[in-house]
Amino acid sequence: MKPFKELFKGIWSNRISILGVAITTVSAIIIIIAVLLSFFNIEFTPYQNLIVFGFFSMLFILGLLMIPIGAWFWRRRTSREVQSIEPLMIDFSNPLHVRGLVFFLIMTLLNVIIFSVVFYKSYHFTESNTFCGKICHSVMSPEYIAHSRSSHSRVKCADCHIGSGAQWFVKAKISGIWQVIAVLTNSYSRPIPSPVDDLRPARDTCEQCHWPQVFHGKRLKIYERLDNDVKVDDPRVTALAVNVGGQNKKSGKYEGIHWHVGDQNIVEYMAVDKKRLKIRNIRVTDGKAKKVTEYINDKIEEPKGDKIWRTMDCIDCHNRPTHVYDVPEDAIDKEIFHDNISASLPGVRKLSIEILKGEYKSQDDAEKMITELFRAHYAKNHTDISVSKKKEIDKAAAAIVTIYKFNVFPNMNIKFGTYPNHIGHRDAGAGCFRCHDENHKSKDGNVISQDCDQCHTIVVEDTKLSKIPKNAREILNLR
Numbered sequence: 001m002k003p004f005k006e007l008f009k010g011i012w013s014n015r016i017s018i019l020g021v022a023i024t025t026v027s028a029i030i031i032i033i034a035v036l037l038s039f040f041n042i043e044f045t046p047y048q049n050l051i052v053f054g055f056f057s058m059l060f061i062l063g064l065l066m067i068p069i070g071a072w073f074w075r076r077r078t079s080r081e082v083q084s085i086e087p088l089m090i091d092f093s094n095p096l097h098v099r100g101l102v103f104f105l106i107m108t109l110l111n112v113i114i115f116s117v118v119f120y121k122s123y124h125f126t127e128s129n130t131f132c133g134k135i136c137h138s139v140m141s142p143e144y145i146a147h148s149r150s151s152h153s154r155v156k157c158a159d160c161h162i163g164s165g166a167q168w169f170v171k172a173k174i175s176g177i178w179q180v181i182a183v184l185t186n187s188y189s190r191p192i193p194s195p196v197d198d199l200r201p202a203r204d205t206c207e208q209c210h211w212p213q214v215f216h217g218k219r220l221k222i223y224e225r226l227d228n229d230v231k232v233d234d235p236r237v238t239a240l241a242v243n244v245g246g247q248n249k250k251s252g253k254y255e256g257i258h259w260h261v262g263d264q265n266i267v268e269y270m271a272v273d274k275k276r277l278k279i280r281n282i283r284v285t286d287g288k289a290k291k292v293t294e295y296i297n298d299k300i301e302e303p304k305g306d307k308i309w310r311t312m313d314c315i316d317c318h319n320r321p322t323h324v325y326d327v328p329e330d331a332i333d334k335e336i337f338h339d340n341i342s343a344s345l346p347g348v349r350k351l352s353i354e355i356l357k358g359e360y361k362s363q364d365d366a367e368k369m370i371t372e373l374f375r376a377h378y379a380k381n382h383t384d385i386s387v388s389k390k391k392e393i394d395k396a397a398a399a400i401v402t403i404y405k406f407n408v409f410p411n412m413n414i415k416f417g418t419y420p421n422h423i424g425h426r427d428a429g430a431g432c433f434r435c436h437d438e439n440h441k442s443k444d445g446n447v448i449s450q451d452c453d454q455c456h457t458i459v460v461e462d463t464k465l466s467k468i469p470k471n472a473r474e475i476l477n478l479r
Helices: 001-012 017-039 046-079 095-128 131-135 137-148 159-160 164-184 257-261 328-337 348-354 363-381 381-386 390-407 470-476
Strands: 217-225 235-246 265-271 279-286 290-295 457-462
Touching: 001 017, 017 046, 046 095, 046 131, 131 137, 131 159, 137 390, 217 328, 217 457, 235 257, 257 265, 257 457, 328 348, 328 390, 348 390, 363 381, 363 390, 381 390, 381 470, 457 470
Parallel strands: none
Antiparallel strands: 217 235, 235 457, 265 279, 279 290
């Protein structure tokens, strides 16, 4: 019995163990209350979650460790003062020993349950969009806002950036540690670099939902844009039959745009810049013919040092699949079509674009200045309208402020055009024309063509809606 008494005496006879018991008990109570509240659908703020399932979970584990450590130090100190200390032995015929063992097992089981709940909650919290986007608010706020407006808004950040499996989970968490250090030391990049280095291959993430093997054939894409005369009922229309392609069921060959990621060939490229905007070498491996062809753009200087080749995948074209930033003109047109910016205001489109592209110190400064500039313009140039259509003017200014806050973040040095979109070729120096520029040539004289018909067929090219025949409008489902 004496060793058991010495064990419990050791726990309660040193400050380390007593402090450990106190820390563990308080942490456990807070965690249990938080878990119980979650059963009643009581939601915590991101920082409350971080404190409960991050800070207090670490305190809980620390407290548990302090209990035996303190007892060990006490036992070591005591062994110097007495001649010998009896070893700890359990006698199952002794009721006190049995009760002590049962108590120990119950407490161990309770601690294991609490630790499991904490680990489960912590794991899911660190995998949540809230954790990714709101904890380091000023850093990831732009990406979080863009994600919340996208077609992938219900897809978790971790599903694309990490995916399934332990290997990439561990990699992501190790990378996350350095990111936390960068935030704490205020040494993170502004803006966040893109593309992301060492991003998991799209075949492991994107292709869990999207299959390039599926044959899509041609898909109709219609663009409606306004001129500065803002005739909402008569926009300019461009209609394209986009050759998405895929694996043709009849021939078995990959066609169209998805030829680039088919499993019958491998497309690799070597970029000379981190943003992958300047591509010098392109290597195409024909799997069936077992032929390798390399195309080189001699106008781009060959990089010094190691040549890094990248195998092309979804992200090389769909580089902003979720974090999409608007083009100013398109964003203004959309708000005019939705009547958030009234087409009845004279010169409203041109004015809106000019004000939207202005330089502002912060988003708060932009909100104030945009509203003032918009009102001042109509007060100076259209006095009667500034009074009779004050509501429309204020509504339009609010719409422009919203566009600005969704796309421009001065604190992160993010402006319109900071992150070019590689879908298509609208952004200068980006998109398809990085490779399809007629400058990449092989040794046998073949070039990578810039022929438009490779990717799409133009059905209607930048034509006023009123000039499109009625039957064509009905087929294209135009207003």
